[in-house]
Amino acid sequence: MPHDVPRPPAAGAGAAFFDVDNTLMRGASIYHFARGLAARDLFTTRDLLRFAWGQTLFRVTGSEQPEHIDAAREAALAFVAGHGVADLVDLCEEIYDDSMADRIWEGTRRLVQHHLDAGQAVWLVTATPVELAQIIRKRLGLTGALGTRAETIDGVYTGRLNGDLLHGPAKAEAVDALAREKGWDLAVCSAYSDSSNDLPLLSLVGKPHAVNPDGDLRRYARTHAWPVHDFRRHRQTLKAAIPVTLAGAAAGAVAIRALRRRGTP
Template identity: 60%
Template structure:
């Protein structure tokens, strides 16, 4: 398939098609998980049916990158070494900085991300995710951002996380925080085992906006009455589809956009802590996912050697 094609008067790229597919799949998964929640979780009072809040995770709700913390947990369980993680993360950063929007680039990026879970069971990922959240993520939640989410819950609104992290891990984070649910990257599975294929693309950039729109349609939300929170300029598409946008711990790009558009800015960082958590943000979810993927591949190779 060519990288782009004409659709009416609009040029539609392969990346845009995958982003739309990823968004739709994420919304469908989030809606299904919400409907299947145990009665005590599904019974949260929702007084305001048309307004909701959407929170990015990495450096917005959580200090650092959730997938990086998950990778640390996997390294502690001997899935791969910390040096493996660092080496492959650097390789991914180089690719993402120098890469171009080509068919090979798209395929390589997707292969890196999907190999993160390929061959593992859904139950395995959920079990590991629950353990690692309690060990490494629970104390990384920003109290200020958590309070913002609670404000929406107290107002009777639903609250979703929106992240490139696999939807199963994102849902664990959401449930631990008492939120409604999560929109995340959807990896295809058959008979409870991941096939090694993503549904669409990673939930990143424009894909998040597609997911929010799709979920809003399913839930009957009025996006003009919704609020979105993020730290990254990559999430401007998502921030732009709602009525109220808030920059939380913003990077320089988002801070500039927020100032120009009159968006509220909340910064819960201070000095050294702000510098410390900036590194996972620079690496990005795709880079770290690639590192985890390569590490898992190396682990499986050693196991079968």
């Protein structure tokens, strides 16, 4: 049975880590960002379809094959290469307010608030570019955000990543490093995700939760007696999870091409 809002630990004990796509937000944040760019005539339908096919395999299958990781990395690089950080942040803020703010799952918002009310730190942990993750964090009043980072020189993106995409095991590594820096005991920390790709992160903490889970994560959570929260209505779990995953995987390169085109005279 799905669980209601969990009772959090005592104030100051540990932290809570939330995935973004389909955990905190309906659909994928980068997809909604790409749609915002489309509404501003910054890319074509052809761009969207081309990107959708390439990125869907990586996201839907959860494949860790090198060629899929490389494709995702290349997309993330193209997303920002040659453009100013300030320009990207301005776009993120505008599009979040216009078309993303109302896509936050109310149930997950309550989970977040419960941790905040208990005096705990709440961090986003997502493969989405950190600039977009930071906008979401600020708008929701959260503590911090970990996301995919691109290298900058003099306020302009170079087209190289600082480290790897924050996906799968990389999320767990980033959270482990953050916990050591902050002095948190991961045994009393919580983590929330919709995807079996995040099992390394979920298994790292003492209080893992599955939110709107895909089939593999739902089965794993039930086997291990993890709380399961499903805030989707009037749709079967599998039917809901796959299109959202497709959309999330699909949008990054579209946004990438859009930003590159935006910088073209």
